[in-house]
Amino acid sequence: MSSIPPTVPELAPPLAAGGLPAPAFSPLYQQIKGLLLQSLESGEWKPGESIPSEMDLAARFRVSQGTVRKAIDELASENLLVRRQGKGTFVATHAEQHVQYRFLKLMPDRGDADTEGPAERRIIDCRSSRASAEVARALGLRSGESVIQARRVLAFRGVPTILEDLWLPGVTFKGLTAQQMSDYPGPTYAMLELEFGVRMVRADEKIRAVLPDAEQSTLLQVTPATPLLSVVRTSYTYNDVPMELRRGLYRTDTHHYRNELS
Template sequence: MTSARMEESDGDFQEERFRAERAGKLGYQPLYKRVKALLVARIADGRWQAGQSIPNEFQIAEELNVSQGTVRKALHEMTLDNLLVRRQGRGTFVTSYDDERILFQFFKLTPDEGSREFPDSTVLSLESGDANAAEADALAIPAGNPVWRLIRRRTLGEKPLIIERIVLPAEHFPELDRFETIPNNVYGLYSTRYGITVARAVERLKAVGADAHDARHLDCPFGMPLLEVDRRAVGLDDRIVEWRISRCLTEAHHYLSDLK
């Protein structure tokens, strides 16, 4: 491929540049970063679905009029970001929100002894309401906007481990209460039913004492020390799509963060 084909030509990215610029993803960046932003936008707008095989490097390079090396670098970063997965001899696929991915990317509570497990969940309540000041601030939406409030208990080996409060902007999750059951893997639900991919999460940890609600559902004494994990889940377009407060028993578990 000639050097001219390695540079962005006028009009080559016009439609997708608009999509990416609207999401605030483009600016003065290396070409591979701009290509990455355009490909991420394909996942964000649903053109590339979870579990779907994507075109190969050569096809994408031909379509976007850039070098294969540029595409390879963009796809490599997307793989590191857990947005894509390469399967030997089969190609590259959009990552799906299976239990294994959630366990190792988003669930950090680990037994002091033994292997990690994906917890079961029981929905305690699902209600709609107007966002209060704290919810509006956490989700970056106006106070009073409609939200869903989901409370569930999570267990390992039938032992209560976590009480979880999830707040979602209702405009992005219409008719959530129409589901017969809310699945254990809610990130899979967000992706498959609402086209919302959780790309990353920002968490804050602190020690708290169990309140009456925690004590009742975790079967622990009132005031018992718990680990509170305050999470803002962020979509591909950098929009906060979920606020989650998890209060966790840590008598036999710890929070594992693998820093690299």
């Protein structure tokens, strides 16, 4: 039989472009995904902007459109990119109209988040501070390193419902003020994208039932005997770098934390 020549094209030095493709022997589309991640991380494409078309990227990386597509598919499934048919592929942002408060899973018992309108925010405190051992561990810092610490109350329809404490690495978020947190009319994560170029792409939460201390119960206007949900969240930017520690106390008499399992 006549042997058919392999279909593999002369694939020039595979990915001569700078940047080490992770484990060196991963599938091509994984390497492409890594390169796309680098471009996202470096800010080549900013939140809300569109990235080049699949064809353009295929030409740039010297691979087929299908390979680029598979890389983009994974990034889209991880919520880093958003595809819009006929328009292009866009860098995900916390400032989206219809996915606002992506990380907030507290829902009103009656009605839905949309009809409830945006939360009213009251900033209690926002100051530069030193990382405790616990905060340092969560943020990948050393104890005593600079952090921005903030406390605020979120209210829905005038009812204080969430008390939040935030800790952010001081070196990255230097200059963040209560004014900024209070002024921006949207998710804080969207403000951090805009003002500091840091995007939270993933988070872990540890949830417990607790009783508030005196100060907490006062701020939430509940009795100290009211059980509350404690939600400790660590948020990560690209490459699993922790960028925020947040502790929320949620009232769950009018709201509930909604989760989907599969």
